[in-house]
Amino acid sequence: MWEELGDKEKKILKIIQEYLNDNKVFEIEKIITYIIARFRLNKININKEGIKIAIDSLIDKNYIVEGSKLSREDILDNPTRLKIFLYVLKNPGCYFNKIINELNIPxxxxxxxxxxxxKFRFIKSGVFLNHDLYYFPTLDFKKVKLIHFLSKKRTKRIISHLKDKINGINKTKISEELNMHPNTVTKYLDILESFKLVKKKKVGRSIMFSLTTKIDELKLEI
Incomplete structure (x- = not known):
């Protein structure tokens, strides 16, 4: 996930970490002056432009974030932050209220x-069904959306109900048998169809819905 650093970048990152121990936030202009002074003290020859290029590289590689006191090296030192990170890692597609409730965090x-x-790109977020979903950066967001959607109780109920309907069932029947509002059934079937987990066919005047074989590949616990 993280790119390797060159020798110059490592030296500058170490000085930045020293600077942040005594200062509230990382500000480029102030820190460049500090780095130049530290290099002169150690008789290391590097110009301001070279320092700026190295700092830009550290920012691009997510080792530091302007305006923050933290660096990538210590971002997970905080136990609460580490707990949240591990929770997101284990539960891709989780959302804010679920995280704070499950972990009992204010x-x-x-x-x-x-x-x-x-900020440091340890996690990413994307919006789906009015939720900001959090996930590990290497995951494809389409997969994250699917994981989140399949975790919903209504999704599980609809899939479970369709499992023994080999010849399909129409929306009205699903709504009646599950005591679920027709608009809700339509919304969930549309999303399941977009994930290619449900297919539909016209039988007479009715549109019948059934599960696709792709559902078996997911090995769901319904």
């Missing part, structure tokens, strides 16, 4: 730590 604390994890 709202404002959760916001702060999740924002730090996002």
């Amino acid at each position: 709202n404002n604390v959760g916001i702060w730590h999740i924002n730090m994890l996002l």
Whole structure:
């Protein structure tokens, strides 16, 4: 996930970490002056432009974030932040309320730590069904959306109900038998169809819905 650093970048990152131990936030202009002074003290020859290029590289590689006191090296030192990161890693597609409720974390604390994890790209987020979903950066967001959708109780109920309907069933029947609003059934079937987990065919005047073989590949626990 993280790119390797050159010798110059490693030296500059070490000085930045020293600087951040005594200063509130990382500000480029102030830190360049500090780095130049430290290099002169150690008789290391590097110009301002060279330092700026190295800092830009560290930012691009997510080792540091301007405006933050933290660096990539210590972002997971905080136990609460580490707990959130591991939870997201284990539960891709989780959303804010689920995280803070499951981990028993105050709202404002959760916001702060999740924002730090996002800033340093330890996690990513994407919007699906009015939720910000959090996940590990190497995952494809389409897969994350599927994981989230399949975890919903209504999705599980509909899939379970369709399992023994080999010849299909129409929306009205699903709505009646599951005591679920017709609009909700339509919404969930449309999403299942978009994931190619449900197919439909016209039988007379009715549109019949049934599961595709792709559902078996997922090995769902319904």
